[in-house]
Amino acid sequence: MANTILRKRRLIPGQTSELVIDAPHVAAKARPGNFVILRVCPTGERIPLTIADADADAGTITLVYLVLGKTTAHLDTLEEGEAILDLCGPLGQPTHIRPHDGLVLCVGGGTGIAAMHHIAKGHHQAGNRVTGIIGARTRGLLLFEAELAAVCDTVLVATDDGSHGRKGLVTHLLEECLGDGSPVAEIVAVGPVPMMAAVSEVAGRFGVPCLVSLNSIMLDGIGMCGACRVSVGGETRFACVDGPEFDGGLVDFKELAQRLTAFRPMEQQSYAEFQQHHVCRCAN
Amino acid sequence: MPEQPPKERVSNFREVALGYAPDMALAEAARCLRCKKPACVAGCPVGIDIPGFIAALADGDPRRAYAVIRQTNSLPAVCGRVCPQETQCEQACVLGKKHEPVAIGRLERYVADAFLADDACEELTGAPACPAGLEDVRVACIGAGPASLTVAGTLAARGIGVDVYEALHEPGGVLVYGIPEFRLPKAVVGREVAAMRGLGVRFFTNWVGGRTVTVPELLAKGYRAVFIGVGAGLPTFLNIPGENLIGVFSANEYLTRVNLGRAYAFPDWDTPVYPGKRVVVFGAGNVALDAARTAARLGAQRVAIVYRRTENEMPARREEIHHAKEEGIELFCLHAPLSFTGDANGRLVSVLLQKMRLGEPDDSGRCRPLACEGEYCELATDMAVVAVGTRANPLLPRTTPGLATNRWGYIGVDEETGETNIPNVFAGGDIVTGAATVISAMGAGRRAAATIAGRLLA
Ligand SMILES: Cc1cc2nc3c(=O)[nH]c(=O)nc-3n(C[C@H](O)[C@H](O)[C@H](O)COP(=O)(O)OP(=O)(O)OC[C@H]3O[C@@H](n4cnc5c(N)ncnc54)[C@H](O)[C@@H]3O)c2cc1C
Ligand SMILES: Cc1cc2nc3c(=O)[nH]c(=O)nc-3n(C[C@H](O)[C@H](O)[C@H](O)COP(=O)(O)OP(=O)(O)OC[C@H]3O[C@@H](n4cnc5c(N)ncnc54)[C@H](O)[C@@H]3O)c2cc1C
Numbered sequence A: 001m002a003n004t005i006l007r008k009r010r011l012i013p014g015q016t017s018e019l020v021i022d023a024p025h026v027a028a029k030a031r032p033g034n035f036v037i038l039r040v041c042p043t044g045e046r047i048p049l050t051i052a053d054a055d056a057d058a059g060t061i062t063l064v065y066l067v068l069g070k071t072t073a074h075l076d077t078l079e080e081g082e083a084i085l086d087l088c089g090p091l092g093q094p095t096h097i098r099p100h101d102g103l104v105l106c107v108g109g110g111t112g113i114a115a116m117h118h119i120a121k122g123h124h125q126a127g128n129r130v131t132g133i134i135g136a137r138t139r140g141l142l143l144f145e146a147e148l149a150a151v152c153d154t155v156l157v158a159t160d161d162g163s164h165g166r167k168g169l170v171t172h173l174l175e176e177c178l179g180d181g182s183p184v185a186e187i188v189a190v191g192p193v194p195m196m197a198a199v200s201e202v203a204g205r206f207g208v209p210c211l212v213s214l215n216s217i218m219l220d221g222i223g224m225c226g227a228c229r230v231s232v233g234g235e236t237r238f239a240c241v242d243g244p245e246f247d248g249g250l251v252d253f254k255e256l257a258q259r260l261t262a263f264r265p266m267e268q269q270s271y272a273e274f275q276q277h278h279v280c281r282c283a284n
Numbered sequence B: 001m002p003e004q005p006p007k008e009r010v011s012n013f014r015e016v017a018l019g020y021a022p023d024m025a026l027a028e029a030a031r032c033l034r035c036k037k038p039a040c041v042a043g044c045p046v047g048i049d050i051p052g053f054i055a056a057l058a059d060g061d062p063r064r065a066y067a068v069i070r071q072t073n074s075l076p077a078v079c080g081r082v083c084p085q086e087t088q089c090e091q092a093c094v095l096g097k098k099h100e101p102v103a104i105g106r107l108e109r110y111v112a113d114a115f116l117a118d119d120a121c122e123e124l125t126g127a128p129a130c131p132a133g134l135e136d137v138r139v140a141c142i143g144a145g146p147a148s149l150t151v152a153g154t155l156a157a158r159g160i161g162v163d164v165y166e167a168l169h170e171p172g173g174v175l176v177y178g179i180p181e182f183r184l185p186k187a188v189v190g191r192e193v194a195a196m197r198g199l200g201v202r203f204f205t206n207w208v209g210g211r212t213v214t215v216p217e218l219l220a221k222g223y224r225a226v227f228i229g230v231g232a233g234l235p236t237f238l239n240i241p242g243e244n245l246i247g248v249f250s251a252n253e254y255l256t257r258v259n260l261g262r263a264y265a266f267p268d269w270d271t272p273v274y275p276g277k278r279v280v281v282f283g284a285g286n287v288a289l290d291a292a293r294t295a296a297r298l299g300a301q302r303v304a305i306v307y308r309r310t311e312n313e314m315p316a317r318r319e320e321i322h323h324a325k326e327e328g329i330e331l332f333c334l335h336a337p338l339s340f341t342g343d344a345n346g347r348l349v350s351v352l353l354q355k356m357r358l359g360e361p362d363d364s365g366r367c368r369p370l371a372c373e374g375e376y377c378e379l380a381t382d383m384a385v386v387a388v389g390t391r392a393n394p395l396l397p398r399t400t401p402g403l404a405t406n407r408w409g410y411i412g413v414d415e416e417t418g419e420t421n422i423p424n425v426f427a428g429g430d431i432v433t434g435a436a437t438v439i440s441a442m443g444a445g446r447r448a449a450a451t452i453a454g455r456l457l458a
């Protein structure tokens, strides 16, 4: 059946899971950088998740999500064999991937590592040399290291507490890569807003183009509502149809971070109720 | 027509206009002169046989009245509620010259409501069962708004199979995500959609035309024609400082949260809506009024509509303006926004307005608004809704090689056939005309359906 979860992997128990979903018509079109919008129950909210991988032959897409609030927590209650109510995509502009002489540095943080994986894979398939740079607070929170190893020439790891790889932030590793003299064609960064802002800043200092994938709040995802608007180079752009990837050097990250808090009290209320009752209040 | 009293209705989302009781409907129907050359019909974009349906109703046969309407209108319960009758059928009614015109829209609504659309096939065709969709003759519609629904309903009634591909999770277009429950209950739209399912129309939700499937792919799959009815696109913003502060919404976002997301029922439904206390709305069309009246129902203490001309120039339906004023919405005329100010957390706290005055009439005949130099005022506000129009949605043109658009990005069609420059690809509704009305979208749907049916059944 359409949208059925074929495989579920708990990557970080209680926090991050990976779903392989039967969605042939989405898989057939999914390109790196695309996302889907889904709803879990008839009274549910529409939320966007990046397509972390797609297999057109098998007719499947892979989603990786971090449990942050009501909808992701509810999604996490679904098991193999169950279906996602609504799943729509692929949405957004795909990553512009072209052959490069220099290296492509793909930087990922937190759940963004999984989203970045599809982009790294795209560059790898286009014949580009790819270095993956990934980071998390601690070893247990690091995702997709093995998957990335399959599509990157090198994978560099940083953890805040030094439990795996280098102790420190991904930007430290990035600065070293940029400083060692080998030509870098492009940087791609997917992760928390502060991380993308920091990577863009470093990229700017070294004069290397840097693409970031923005996670603004979305509603329809097809360019009708304007909820997802972001300021890029002083202009208003719409992440769901113009993006979600933009030139990191031009993005107003402060505005993005603020706009993500727009509905915080209501989100907390929904999540608290969900945790208490552990059921969806689906009225119908 | 009976209405919920303003004091009561501002705290609920139930329909404002309650509809005629049977005796009132009969009395109103009796006023119609059954003109031989009815002017009213010419005023209706889909050419409903108005004296015909009113006569059937006056004869005490609402089922026949319904069948008359359904000959040309696939969504009577919707049109009876949201058509701008005062500029269409009712404006043309001969009785209107001296007295009140016949309340055609209200009668249409009464007939549609009185007739339960559960066995639409029988009613439309006189046959007990639906005509089977001709499996080898199928047509695809992209978008499930009034334009596509009309194409689907018209073709299905002629036995042609129709598949409707809709990007959102619910069919209906603006009828479900834009126009609020208190003007058009979603159950009404749901019933009309169910009637179409009964005729064999298949709805595929969560399918994005141009992304999940493209127009050339639909044709390659064997659809004999494709109709594009994807509606209006991204909202226009005001282009003034502070527009991306938290608390500034496009009307599309605000209304989509509340209507499609049922945010008025939060937390039973998950989609949140912003709890504006002092709300300003920019614009003066139906969309602006819907947003303002929605904010009032969601508990705003003060809602002001800011408009740079005066009440006389407001493009919204008179009835809506009247209802809004009854509900305590303030009209803040002769003011235009200059900038928004926010606090340290990026939340909206005020808007600066420029005072305006009316100058000479412009080309459209409306008085041009002019700034009163140096005269400003500042309104404290925690939520602003921008309802100043929409642009063309570029998705279909971008993903359909060779599809011709005009310079604003709207899809070009032959006015008579509804066909685009690509053979067997049709378009209609807001994606062709820019934001217009439900009934004009339906008129476009009828023209396209007539062309398609003519070709396929020939
Ligand atoms: C293009 C895009 C791709 C994304 N890809 C992924 C992904 O691959 N994996 C992943 O874990 N997360 C991803 N996100 C973020 C994800 O959409 C949010 O975490 C999710 O919506 C949270 O919903 P919730 O109900 O669980 O939590 P909530 O409590 O509703 O929200 C938690 C936080 O998530 C953000 N958020 C809330 N609602 C939305 C919304 N409708 N749209 C966008 N953000 C919202 C807000 O910042 C909010 O404070 C992506 C976002 C975008 C825009
Ligand atoms: C708030 C509001 C109030 C209004 N009030 C009135 C009124 O009182 N009276 C009146 O006559 N008119 C009113 N209008 C205008 C009227 O609703 C529109 O003119 C009419 O709905 C246009 O119909 P449509 O079929 O062209 O498009 P829409 O109703 O916009 O439907 C288009 C559908 O296509 C879907 N879609 C978009 N892109 C894609 C894609 N790529 N693939 C698949 N599906 C897609 C959309 O999700 C939508 O469901 C109002 C409009 C609004 C926004």
Ligand code: SF4
Residues within 6 Å of the ligand: B043, B044, B045, B046, B047, B048, B050, B073, B079, B080, B083, B084, B085, B088, B089, B090, B104, B105, B108, B439
């Ligand atoms: S469809 Fe609209 S214009 Fe036509 S008769 Fe009905 S209310 Fe009047």
Ligand code: SF4
Residues within 6 Å of the ligand: B031, B032, B033, B034, B035, B038, B039, B040, B041, B050, B051, B092, B093, B094, B095, B102, B104
């Ligand atoms: S013009 Fe008025 S009176 Fe004449 S048929 Fe139409 S509705 Fe009746």
Ligand code: FES
Residues within 6 Å of the ligand: A217, A218, A219, A220, A221, A222, A223, A224, A225, A226, A227, A228, A229, A238, A239, A240, A241
């Ligand atoms: S999410 Fe509505 S326009 Fe982007």
